[in-house]
Amino acid sequence: MNATMNATATEPQSPLAHLSxxxxxxxxxxxxxxxxxxxxxxxxxxxxxxxxMIAMQRRLAVISRVLLLAARYRPAKVAGxxxxxxxxxxxxxxxxxNVLHGQWDWMNDPQINSSTWDWDTASTAExxxxxxxxxxxxxxNILGKDKDLGYEIMRIDPRQSxxxxxxxxxxxxxxxxxxxxxxxxxxxxxxxxxxKGHKSKAQVKREVAxxxxxxxxxxxxxxxxxxxxxxxxMAAVDVAxxxxxxxxxxxxxxxxxRRRRGGxxxxxxxxxxxxxxxxxxxxxxxxxxxxxxxxxxxxxxxxGHFPDQTYTFSPEEVEDESRGGWYVRQLAGAxxxxxxxxxHVASGNLGxxxxxxxxxxLPSTRYAEIAPQVKQICxxxxxxxxxxxxxxxxxxxxxxxLRLAFPGGTSRPKPGPxxxxxxxxx
Amino acid sequence: MAERGATPQVPxxxxxxxxxxxxxxxxxxxxxxxxxxxxxxxxRELRGRIERIDPETPDAATVLIRPGYEWMGxxxxxxxxxxxxxxxxxxWRAYSxxxxxxxxxxxxxxxxxxxxxxxxxxxxxxxARPGDVVRLGGVEGTFVLSDPPPERLLFVSAGSxxxxxxxxxxxxxREDAVRDVVHIHSARSVEGVIFxxxxxxxxxxxxxxxxxxxxxxxxxxxxxxxxxxxxxxWRERHTYLSGPADMLDAMxxxxxxxxxxxxxxxxxxxxxxxxxxxxxxxxxxRFVKSRVEAxxxxxxxxxxxxxxxxxxxxxxxxxxICHTCVGRLCTGRVRDLRTGDVHGSExxxxxxxxxxxxxxxxxxx
Numbered sequence: 026m027n028a029t030m031n032a033t034a035t036e037p038q039s040p041l042a043h044l045s046x047x048x049x050x051x052x053x054x055x056x057x058x059x060x061x062x063x064x065x066x067x068x069x070x071x072x073x074x075x076x077x078m079i080a081m082q083r084r085l086a087v088i089s090r091v092l093l094l095a096a097r098y099r100p101a102k103v104a105g106x107x108x109x110x111x112x113x114x115x116x117x118x119x120x121x122x123n124v125l126h127g128q129w130d131w132m133n134d135p136q137i138n139s140s141t142w143d144w145d146t147a148s149t150a151e152x153x154x155x156x157x158x159x160x161x162x163x164x165x166n167i168l169g170k171d172k173d174l175g176y177e178i179m180r181i182d183p184r185q186s187x188x189x190x191x192x193x194x195x196x197x198x199x200x201x202x203x204x205x206x207x208x209x210x211x212x213x214x215x216x217x218x219x220x221k222g223h224k225s226k227a228q229v230k231r232e233v234a235x236x237x238x239x240x241x242x243x244x245x246x247x248x249x250x251x252x253x254x255x256x257x258x259m260a261a262v263d264v265a266x267x268x269x270x271x272x273x274x275x276x277x278x279x280x281x282x283r284r285r286r287g288g289x290x291x292x293x294x295x296x297x298x299x300x301x302x303x304x305x306x307x308x309x310x311x312x313x314x315x316x317x318x319x320x321x322x323x324x325x326x327x328x329g330h331f332p333d334q335t336y337t338f339s340p341e342e343v344e345d346e347s348r349g350g351w352y353v354r355q356l357a358g359a360x361x362x363x364x365x366x367x368x369h370v371a372s373g374n375l376g377x378x379x380x381x382x383x384x385x386x387l388p389s390t391r392y393a394e395i396a397p398q399v400k401q402i403c404x405x406x407x408x409x410x411x412x413x414x415x416x417x418x419x420x421x422x423x424x425x426x427l428r429l430a431f432p433g434g435t436s437r438p439k440p441g442p443x444x445x446x447x448x449x450x451x
Numbered sequence: 452m453a454e455r456g457a458t459p460q461v462p463x464x465x466x467x468x469x470x471x472x473x474x475x476x477x478x479x480x481x482x483x484x485x486x487x488x489x490x491x492x493x494x495r496e497l498r499g500r501i502e503r504i505d506p507e508t509p510d511a512a513t514v515l516i517r518p519g520y521e522w523m524g525x526x527x528x529x530x531x532x533x534x535x536x537x538x539x540x541x542x543w544r545a546y547s548x549x550x551x552x553x554x555x556x557x558x559x560x561x562x563x564x565x566x567x568x569x570x571x572x573x574x575x576x577x578x579a580r581p582g583d584v585v586r587l588g589g590v591e592g593t594f595v596l597s598d599p600p601p602e603r604l605l606f607v608s609a610g611s612x613x614x615x616x617x618x619x620x621x622x623x624x625r626e627d628a629v630r631d632v633v634h635i636h637s638a639r640s641v642e643g644v645i646f647x648x649x650x651x652x653x654x655x656x657x658x659x660x661x662x663x664x665x666x667x668x669x670x671x672x673x674x675x676x677x678x679x680x681x682x683x684x685w686r687e688r689h690t691y692l693s694g695p696a697d698m699l700d701a702m703x704x705x706x707x708x709x710x711x712x713x714x715x716x717x718x719x720x721x722x723x724x725x726x727x728x729x730x731x732x733x734x735x736x737r738f739v740k741s742r743v744e745a746x747x748x749x750x751x752x753x754x755x756x757x758x759x760x761x762x763x764x765x766x767x768x769x770x771x772i773c774h775t776c777v778g779r780l781c782t783g784r785v786r787d788l789r790t791g792d793v794h795g796s797e798x799x800x801x802x803x804x805x806x807x808x809x810x811x812x813x814x815x816x
Contacts (some may be wrong), residue, residue: 068540070539071539082481131763132539132540135496143478240475245477250474250475
């Protein structure tokens with residue numbers, strides 16, 4: 026057993042222990058068939074979906090930026106922040122994550138393509154595609170190999186050995202929540218690989234430079250350019266307004282034969298104050314939208330693999346894994362979140378984490394369609410189909426983070442094989 | 452990366468203005484927002500709007516396109532790569548331009564003929580509607596009317612091979628340079644003559660244009676032996692030859708034997724891919740990035756084998772022109788299906804659409 030893990034007697038039995046190699050092969054063929062059916066059916070309907078989603082996201086972004094020009098007025102600030110948060114969430118999740126997965130590459134579109142897409146977050150597309158698409162989606166939930174299992178800074182599985190630093194985990198959990206995009210960006214660097222010398226200096230340098238470039242463009246956009254535009258726009262409004270007031274006042278004074286000095290300076294001072302106020306409001310609104318997006322992404326992503334129902338695997342368990350075995354690991358290592366269609370769009374369809382892990386490069390819109398077929402396979406092969414409401418899943422994750430900050434801990438009980446809608450697993 | 456249109460000729464001031472405000476939109480570009488208003492405003496790739504579709508024959512139509520920016524120009528006889536979205540997928544094909552470069556309205560046209568088993572031609576001939584947006588790629592081809600045009604010309608065309616010739620005729624007409632042109636054109640049936648009306652009109656307008664129309668379904672094909680009778684001075688004329696491969700091969704052989712090859716220009720509008728079906732040994736292909744393994748029979752391009760095995764691979768023209776489908780060869784050797792040459796060394800960029808494996812290979816796609 027790997028030095029970083031504790032063997033515990035209460036380890037749940039592997040979900041595929043009861044399946045013979047032949048059954049696993051057959052199961053692999055059944056999942057492959059689902060994939061082939063969907064791939065053959067992709068067409069104009071799917072293209073319309075992603076195009077209209079992108080168009081809607083961009084309209085939302087334009088509306089929010091226009092509203093936030095007037096961010097010093099409270100209603101505009103609230104509405105603008107909400108719209109910008111929504112735009113950023115859609116951009117990262119239903120669009121960015123899924124496009125970068127290659128889900129839309131079949132369209133042969135030069136723009137909506139995993140090789141050319143870039144997203145509004147701290148991770149470069151290139152680094153994220155490696156750490157997420159390759160490392161996480163290939164070695165899903167294998168202790169010591171899937172670096173997304175606790176992101177190398179958290180203990181979320183009792184088999185990870187304890188260290189006093191984990192006592193701080195409840196604290197930095199909250200920090201990670203607010204600064205999630207930065208956490209992911211630095212996680213992509215893979216400090217373990219750097220420490221062990223698996224990465225050349227040049228590569229590390231290039232990747233760090235990439236993060237700084239992304240950081241710069243986000244800072245310039247959200248904390249300099251748009252707030253500045255807001256400041257200038259509002260200063261212009263103030264100048265126009267104050268100048269008009271001054272003019273009418275001067276008009277009145279002319280009769281008394283007096284001249285008032287300093288009128289222009291007064292106008293400019295007022296405009297400067299107004300502009301500065303507006304700059305600050307807009308920057309604050311943009312910061313809020315970035316944090317809202319981070320918290321939402323954190324919540325959805327942590328619910329993907331860390332709720333109680335999910336299984337983790339030791340490297341020994343997955344030695345000589347067959348295609349069918351790979352499918353079962355993806356299935357058992359992920360958990361769905363139940364929700365409305367709107368919830369699924371807002372979460373980039375990661376509420377269908379199970380389907381996403383089985384078929385990471387099928388368009389997200391198809392996950393809801395194939396979910397019943399996946400459930401049916403689970404039922405026939407006696408496999409778990411992990412799912413639960415958002416609040417419950419997030420609660421479980423937080424409980425685990427708190428409990429495992431301290432030494433010890435055992436695996437939570439697993440729900441067992443899926444037995445159809447009428448037999449709730451939990 | 453998937454193929455995209457040519458870089459449009461955007462007024463420099465506009466480009467500079469868009470460049471100046473780009474940090475407001477990062478990681479997108481101002482383009483991404485402008486395209487929502489009008490897809491023709493893209494400064495990344497040239498697009499065009501279909502203005503009109505005129506049926507020429509029951510299965511061919513002239514598609515008139517207005518480019519989003521000033522047309523970059525072409526030489527009569529060249530072809531254009533055009534991208535259309537059919538059932539959600541971008542497809543690219545090359546079609547001869549049938550319009551002359553000097554068109555005052557700035558429009559361009561192509562005249563596709565329906566290929567029943569095809570994807571793009573059925574779309575353009577049957578389904579496309581005025582207002583649809585298409586992508587316009589580069590203009591290519593060396594089969595062009597020389598400038599200034601030769602005094603004495605002979606055009607020999609058959610079927611849809613007339614399309615590049617039509618651009619030349621339009622251009623000669625526009626420049627008032629139709630002085631001594633003999634045009635031998637073959638079509639299977641009377642209804643199947645593309646541009647029939649336009650050709651008659653040219654004949655009426657220009658005494659120097661002589662059309663020799665041959666309906667092969669009734670009169671049989673024009674062979675090299677017919678030339679002396681139809682156009683006795685063919686040896687002295689600048690000749691442009693465009694049509695199916697067997698006609699080109701027959702005529703070309705005749706010119707080699709009896710004519711002056713320096714006066715002959717030819718357009719093979721369907722490059723020969725695959726040649727003999729038994730050619731080469733084929734082999735297993737491992738697509739390293741897609742983690743797909745495919746087996747290509749002899750004569751099967753790597754691209755086709757990979758697609759059949761379920762890999763999603765980049766592709767464009769599927770005829771070796773556009774380089775969209777290239778992948779880095781990791782191990783093994785490949786056979787160029789157009790020439791039969793076996794080549795390939797580690798790290799070489801291979802066009803998967805026109806190369807077949809020669810034994811087992813690995814490619815970074």
